[in-house]
Amino acid sequence: MLNPNDSDRAEIASDGSAAEFAAHYREAYKKLTCIAAGVLGHFEDAEDMVQQAVSIALDKGERFQTGSHFVAWLCTAVRHCALNHRRKMTGRKTVAADPVVMSTMLDESSRGQPLERVTQGKGELLPDQQSFDDRVIRALQTLTPDSRSCLLLRIVENMSYVDIAALMQIPEGTAMSHVHRGKKKLRELLHPSRERQGGEA
Amino acid sequence: MSERHRNEDFAHDQPMTDDQRLESFLDGTMNEQDRAEFIEAQKGRPEFDIHMEQQTRIDESLRRMFSFADASNEHVAEVTRKLAQRPLAEVRRSTISMPIAILAFAASVAFVGISIWWYFGFGADRPADPFFQPTQLVSLYDDAVRRGFKPYYECKDDDRFAEVFANRQGVPLVLEDLPEGIRMLGLSYPGGLSRETTAMLCIVDGEQAMVFVDRLSADQPEFAQVGPAREKIFIHRTVKHDLVFYEVSHFDTSRIVKHMVPAKR
Numbered sequence: 001m002l003n004p005n006d007s008d009r010a011e012i013a014s015d016g017s018a019a020e021f022a023a024h025y026r027e028a029y030k031k032l033t034c035i036a037a038g039v040l041g042h043f044e045d046a047e048d049m050v051q052q053a054v055s056i057a058l059d060k061g062e063r064f065q066t067g068s069h070f071v072a073w074l075c076t077a078v079r080h081c082a083l084n085h086r087r088k089m090t091g092r093k094t095v096a097a098d099p100v101v102m103s104t105m106l107d108e109s110s111r112g113q114p115l116e117r118v119t120q121g122k123g124e125l126l127p128d129q130q131s132f133d134d135r136v137i138r139a140l141q142t143l144t145p146d147s148r149s150c151l152l153l154r155i156v157e158n159m160s161y162v163d164i165a166a167l168m169q170i171p172e173g174t175a176m177s178h179v180h181r182g183k184k185k186l187r188e189l190l191h192p193s194r195e196r197q198g199g200e201a
Numbered sequence: 202m203s204e205r206h207r208n209e210d211f212a213h214d215q216p217m218t219d220d221q222r223l224e225s226f227l228d229g230t231m232n233e234q235d236r237a238e239f240i241e242a243q244k245g246r247p248e249f250d251i252h253m254e255q256q257t258r259i260d261e262s263l264r265r266m267f268s269f270a271d272a273s274n275e276h277v278a279e280v281t282r283k284l285a286q287r288p289l290a291e292v293r294r295s296t297i298s299m300p301i302a303i304l305a306f307a308a309s310v311a312f313v314g315i316s317i318w319w320y321f322g323f324g325a326d327r328p329a330d331p332f333f334q335p336t337q338l339v340s341l342y343d344d345a346v347r348r349g350f351k352p353y354y355e356c357k358d359d360d361r362f363a364e365v366f367a368n369r370q371g372v373p374l375v376l377e378d379l380p381e382g383i384r385m386l387g388l389s390y391p392g393g394l395s396r397e398t399t400a401m402l403c404i405v406d407g408e409q410a411m412v413f414v415d416r417l418s419a420d421q422p423e424f425a426q427v428g429p430a431r432e433k434i435f436i437h438r439t440v441k442h443d444l445v446f447y448e449v450s451h452f453d454t455s456r457i458v459k460h461m462v463p464a465k466r
Contacts, residue, residue, distance in 0.1 A: 022277045025280060026272050033269040034269070043269070047269060055280075055283065058280065131357045132258065136259060137266070151263075155263050156268070183224060184224060187252060187259065190258075192251065
């Protein structure tokens with residue numbers, strides 16, 4: 001695992017060792033994508049966001065200072081870029097049809113007669129079957145961007161709190177707090193009793 | 202139990218609360234002895250089992266949804282090339298003088314003011330968002346395959362399936378009874394012809410197939426081309442119900458679109 005505290009890696013960029021940089025960038029890529037997804041609140045656009053942020057960061061390469069950690073620097077660029085994108089998207093007047101948004105739009109009582117049920121040949125669309133993933137995504141929206149990023153780095157990338165803290169440039173305790181509180185909130189929102197009551201996360 | 206929580210957000214040198222202990226256990230940060238004691242203490246508490254089961258389910262869901270592909274060779278090569286062109290270690294010192302800095306600040310304030318006026322006043326009737334770029338449907342198909350062919354939205358409910366198309370394309374589409382060999386995986390919103398293009402991912406006789414649906418007014422056939430280098434990929438165009446359907450697959454005939462029909466309300 002890439003250790004953001006490893007100071008010699010800060011010099012990767014200036015060494016001019018393209019192969020070494022490429023290897024480390026590959027290793028960091030998924031973590032950066034997790035951070036982007038955490039800020040955005042969904043996985044769509046996360047990879048595009050990383051590629052865009054890294055491109056912008058390298059175009060403005062003079063802002064990187066020798067001695068600071070290169071991947072953490074990229075992480076900051078990704079966070080800023082994703083935050084800008086998120087602000088831009090939330091400011092739009094157009095309406096997306098993502099499940100997260102739809103859940104707040106659909107007023108069951110105003111929909112009139114339900115649409116005619118169709119029989120699904122291979123059993124992929126079972127009547128009354130709810131998607132747990134949809135509820136998890138909805139529940140994720142209640143967390144802060146930093147909490148989501150820490151949570152995804154911990155659960156999806158299996159990173160230690162030392163590494164998360166170094167990458168996100170926050171204290172280790174704060175990283176742990178983000179993860180623990182985030183997990184607890186998700187469990188509360190996705191508790192089976194809420195599911196039985198038809199409660200939305 | 203004697204462990205102390207390392208979290209700076211919690212008070213130092215205080216015994217962990219039950220909640221903190223539970224989180225520490227679920228997070229795998231407890232040592233073996235504390236872990237054994239904790240499990241022993243939880244025996245006969247059904248809520249603990251629910252927490253365990255829930256956390257496992259949530260973790261699996263997150264890992265499934267957020268399993269990103271590795272960086273492509275092209276992207277890494279591009280980044281490496283950019284890096285080589287512009288050494289990052291160069292720290293450019295600011296040479297801007299104070300009067301120029303003040304002028305720059307004043308210009309920024311003026312620019313922000315004009316932007317706000319443009320947005321809310323003069324520019325209120327501006328055309329639709331100009332940031333969208335159409336994409337070749339074959340590229341989107343290749344991208345979906347490369348990422349494991351997972352839909353963004355599994356869409357287990359047929360009412361919501363119809364609502365997606367009703368909201369995005371203005372027609373509440375549903376799937377008829379699918380014949381043997383065709384399986385619908387879910388929906389994605391990857392763009393394509395317009396920002397609102399909806400893609401349906403299917404498995405047809407074991408092969409990956411995608412149907413891109415959009416309003417007929419958004420149709421751009423030039424983005425439904427198969428390059429000469431791409432063999433064994435076919436795009437079938439169908440127009441019905443004021444919608445355009447592009448089915449991208451390895452089959453030389455359309456297999457899915459005929460099963461997509463407007464819902465009867």
